[in-house]
Amino acid sequence: MSNIGMRIFPYINRPPKALIQAFSGIPVANIADNMNRMSCMDARIRPINDVPLLGPAFTVKSRPGDNLMLHKALDLAQPGDIIVVDAQGDLSNSIMGELMALWAKQRDIGGFIIDGAIRDIGALRKMGLPIYAAGVTPAGPYKDGPGELNVPVACGGVVVHPGDILVGDEDGIVVINPRDAESLLEKSKAKSDQEKKVMEDIANKAWDRRWVDQALLERGVVVVKENRISSRTNVQVPVSVIRNATEHFDAVAVNISTDGILLQTQHEFEVDRVIQLILPKELGNVNVVARVIWKHGNHIGCNFVDMPTEVRTAVDQAVYFQLSQNLKQASGDFI
Template sequence: MKTVVVRNIPRADADVVKRLGALGASTVHEAYGRSGLMRPYLRPAWAGGEAAGTAVTVLAQPGDNWMIHVAVEQCRPGDILVVGCTSDNTDGMFGDLLATSLKARGVMGLVIDAGCRDVKSLREMGFPVWSKAISAKGTVKAALGAVNVPVVCAGVNVVPGDAVIADDDGVVVVGRKDAAEVAAKGEKRRADEEGKRGQLAAGVLGLDMYNMRAALAKAGLVYVDKPDSD
């Protein structure tokens, strides 16, 4: 592993990232061809947090948050810090002090494939975190890693500058060059869903709205008026 900090990275367009954030993780994931979704073990440290931003990436050693401190300097307003580890780890590598530093730089949130702590303080600060675990276990500052290199976080390859959308449904990463196209597809999908929501609210069944009956019959589904008697 090359121990390097890349200072200048291209970032996804801020207006496009904002549009993606308005769609939410689920819609973005669908609009991206069901790609980019991090593994579901990555959960919000506190419920209700939402974030959309551009990825500043960290490759850290397990149980060592030294490179997270290094990465803070490279963050700009509108970024999300994404931390991957060189091997599996659940230690509390991030807490309210680092969150205070990131918030001062306009960072939107943190995604970390390890543990975090100080959850009550994070919630009170309104700083959203998505992590693999909640753990009070402390960490050290001893081993070098890298900042703003491609990392794998919760099963997804994240390139610095990619768009990151996170909420209670999970975390989705959209490639920087794909972001505008995915936003447009997601907005079309959302408009279509609004129409369907209106029909469902009026009492139309999904069976009919999606024309499922013929396919169900072809698959062999049979309706009977009462159970077979013994």
């Protein structure tokens, strides 16, 4: 009679060792990129050391805080197996510590992935055994069950079947169905070769970045050069305004930023009108082109447009000089 929740399936189908070992040295991130980011354990499952993990899954499903079935897994797992424990993410009780890890190492177990808590972490880190867990607590486990061995389990938000290939590094864990392994292996190797080429390009300052602008263009991103947030300072200086070849007016600059200017004038300017401004020495002593973006009474707000680098530099320097002068004056008012 089947006793659901208290069963052991001792026999599993393990992939060929050569196929498993072929993933050695391939970054987990490169493998995951070729799986559409769908088979990575979540960020709760973290390594306690930097020892890489690689091997077939030997699965354990346990009641939270109970390690009876994990103890049995230590005796049944074969050398190289990765023991994967679904402890339902519970962190109230550790389900593995130093003694169990020492026994696992004596039996050449390949490592542990535990969706639950562990303890004796100082000793575990020094063993050279790859161990991943969701947390650490000194509280010990119970040994009552229920639990099952070599059934599908949930670990780090991913379903793991007995015999799945597990690859782990400092970034985390990826789970590979053996049926997908050969094609995935070739793609992952190609990804690693591609990244090596990019690293060479970066070292030579030759990384082709055109894809970024292309991606932004395809997504409809608009570069709004006229609305940058920038420092603005109050001024009261005369400015000459050229509306067209025959119309020149005087105005007063009320405030200015590196992106625009507020003018006070008795003349009418419609919104979107492009005008030319002759800025005095206090504001950089340059000619700039501006567009009227709003008007209210005898004030008009303008954004600078198409500013050459040398003109923008002159305006920037003038703005920050005026800003520093205003700050000094304001500080003096409080002395």
